[in-house]
Amino acid sequence: MVGTASSRIEVLNDGGLRSDGRRQYELRDITIEFSSQGHADASVTFQHGLTEVLVSVLGPHEARIRSQTAHDRAIINVEVNVAAFSSGERRRRTRGDKRLLELASTIKSTFEPVVQTHLYPRSQIDIFVHVIQQDGGLLPACINGATLALAAAGIPLSDFVCAVTGGVHSTSSLLDLNTLEENDVPHVTVAVMPRTERVALVTMETRLHVESFEEIFKLAIDAGKVLYMEMKAALQRRTRALVVALNSGSKPATQAAVFDVDEL
Secondary structure, X not given: OHHHHHHHOOOEOOOOOEOOOOOOOOOOOEEEEEEOXXXXXXXXXXXXXXXXXXXXXXXXXEOOOHHHOOOOOEEEEEEEEEOOOOOOOOOOOOOOOHHHHHHHXXXXXXXXXXXXXXXXXXXXXXXXXXXXXXXXXHHHHHHHHHHHHHHHXXXXXXXXXXXXXXXXXXXXXXXXXXXXXXXXXXXXXXXXXXXXXXEEEEEOOOOOOHHHHHHHHHHHHHHHHHHHHHHHHHHHHHHHHHHHHHHHHOOHHHHHHHHHHHHO
8 A cells, every 4th residue: 555655646746846845855844852751861752754753761770681781881772662553554563573673773783882881881771762653764763862862861972863864766866755755765864973074874775876875975964964953952952941940949059060060
């Protein structure tokens, strides 16, 4: 049904508009919401268009399996689960599903060089990803949400990791693909670290011509900088809200400590 539906919809019309009304390089709307979830140290609901994920971070804490403990750094554990109603596909995916294990492995390998794990030897940092809704760009949404959740949990990062998907329809490059576009065009996911100007991840499941790849890669780097500004602004708003809450409900000595930190 998905293939039939996508073939009936024009990916890019003569007016330069895509199936959802966006231009070629236009990103979907982003909504970021910080919340408290159980025992998690930080939780973020990251919505990119109609794709929505809830990412929770727990740790650092003592590793559950001592045989897997690293004496000189923390280990990162990533678990992904998908809500049964998240997509039109009625197949129930369990934790042992190959697709989910690959997604978790990709997220883990992306953040291992970014998280300063050497500061927490013999410990574990858990990243739990719950996919609420899917409409393309699932991996970028998971990575962007995990970046914010780790930062909100106070885990030191060498840089933000900002990810986006790009593809090519005929000779036209597209950014931030939805499900119909991902099913129709060859695409690549790129995760960049904007401040250090390094690439954290490049992955693709379809063939892409080298000339098209170069153009999409440059567009993805520029899009990563846009995402970085959005994510940084959301984190700054949360930090300011926490400072206001602490100042309004804390003792004078604590308030002074908060102001000292704010000046650094």
